[in-house]
Amino acid sequence: MEITRKNFAAQFDNITRDLKKSCFVGFDAEFTAILSGDCFKYRLFDTNEERYNQIKNDVGQMIMTQVGLTMFQYERDLDTYVAKGYTFHLGPQVFGDIDQSFIFQASTLKFLCRHNFDFNKFTYEGLPYLNKEEEIRVRHLLKENSQFNNLASTLDMADEKMLQQHCSEVSKWLCIGDDGTMYLDVESPTLRYIVHNEVRIRFPGVLTTDSLGNSHKVLIYRDKYVEGANNAPVAILEDNLMNHLLGFSQIISLLATYQKPIIGHNMFLDIVLLHTQFIGPLPMKYSKFKKNIHEMFPVIFDTKLISHEMGKKLTFDEVWKSNVLQDLYEFFSEGKCKKLQTGVNLIKLSTPFDVKQTYHEAGWDSYCSGYCFIRLGHWAACENSGKYRPVGPTEKIAALAPYCNRINIIRGAIPYMSIVGDDPPRHRPEWLHVKALNERVINVGKVASALASFGSIDIKPYGNRTALIAANSQFTVNNILKQFKNSQEYRISPFSVYRHSVAGQVAMWGVATIAGSLVLYLLHKKVK
CATH class of the missing domain: 3.30.420.10 (Ribonuclease H-like superfamily/Ribonuclease H)
Structure with a gap:
């Protein structure tokens, strides 16, 4: 349905x-x-x-x-x-x-x-x-009784014209009509909420309520003290408005x-x-x-x-x-x-x-x-x-x-x-590192074309002459390594953070420098 x-x-x-x-x-x-x-x-x-x-x-x-x-x-x-x-x-x-x-x-x-x-x-x-944040904002404004004034000030021209028309109908009815009640047909739930409030402010002697069996009609009593009828509570009007907005x-x-x-x-x-x-x-x-x-x-x-x-x-x-x-x-x-x-x-x-x-x-x-x-x-x-x-x-x-x-x-x-707890570990093979041997800047598109026949892969740049390869299966990884083992164009090897990343290389050089300095110090001390 x-x-x-x-x-x-x-x-x-x-x-x-x-x-x-x-x-x-x-x-x-x-x-x-x-x-x-x-x-x-x-x-x-x-x-x-x-x-x-x-x-x-x-x-x-x-x-x-x-x-x-x-x-x-x-x-x-x-x-x-x-x-x-x-x-x-x-x-x-x-x-x-x-x-x-x-x-x-x-x-x-x-x-x-x-x-x-x-x-x-x-x-x-x-x-x-409405999402939860929007709902909270609207309910807060309603609680502070500021939503009506805020709404009335943001009506577009068509709704403003319709509101004035409804108020004019009520004014004319009160002046020259004889009936004890009248109906206003207001299809928009937002405008209906505003009409209830606006009519009560402009004509304090009347009573407004929803017409039984027809949610679009506003029922107005000439005498607010008429027996058997009561103003629709503001809380009910606000609930009706909220139900519409929440949808x-x-x-x-x-x-x-x-x-x-x-x-x-x-x-x-x-x-x-x-x-x-x-x-x-x-x-x-x-x-x-x-x-x-x-x-x-x-x-x-x-x-x-x-x-x-x-x-x-x-x-x-x-x-x-x-x-x-x-x-x-x-x-x-x-x-x-x-x-x-x-x-x-x-x-x-x-x-x-x-x-x-x-x-x-x-x-x-x-x-x-x-x-x-x-x-x-x-x-x-x-x-x-x-x-x-x-x-x-x-x-x-x-x-x-x-x-x-x-x-x-x-x-x-x-x-x-x-959704509950940590995600599972990676299930793809380890990345591959590719270095162009004959180019100053690696052409990732060219590499992708060269590897397209091996299976599903993704490539992203990793420096001027290098890139990383992610493959969907170990079978694909093994085939690439085998076929490019002696390549004169690309050097492809399993990616190592220590060997291939800048931070890893800096760390390795740092360790090597410290180790070398320590050896020289010990040799110098022994010679002395």
């Missing part, structure tokens, strides 16, 4: 109920941009902390335009999972001095158009949101409250944007970022990492052709996994997706992530017990516990990010 501003309030209770009944939640997001340029390329040299530091100052310009959540509920009697999927359309908002901004890359626009992204829902119907942030709060396991696929950028969009700006320290994410979402599984590790147990003929989400989902949904021929749970959607559904639509991808998680969990649980049989959600989650809170890292020095 698609959720926009139009139906969010009406569906909120259903979403809450579905989430509460779920055993885990599939998650996916679509973005306005992808970080590009040489400084954002995935490199085999990068530690997770280095990669975080590379993007933390720039990722704040990106936002999620769609978030998909699929609540998987388990019917024990039928041994069946019922998936209830939602696609939330998000849009930035302006409120007082909060003016959310973002970038939209042309390449991302092209990509979204190819996958039938609905830009009208993003711009006209996208749900608002999708309320769903994030529900996820944090119920602490259901979150299932995604290749989630590094997802959790970075979850922080910027719903917690606050990224902290300077990588460890603080991980702590913040873990406090909000204590249980996260990344099916990209799980499938990579579990795929090692399959033969070449048995394994999926790749573990991108589409290939992985189709591998399991089409019954290609030979390990899952018996005792497999039925998974059904409560409401089928559109027949034109494509991948890279957040709701559908969140369903696919959860589907793959169920199949991988079933396989892992049966491997543990040595028997293929029906497996419930608790046992699946327990079987995949070794992968909990580990986020896949693409093409890095470290295989995954551990």
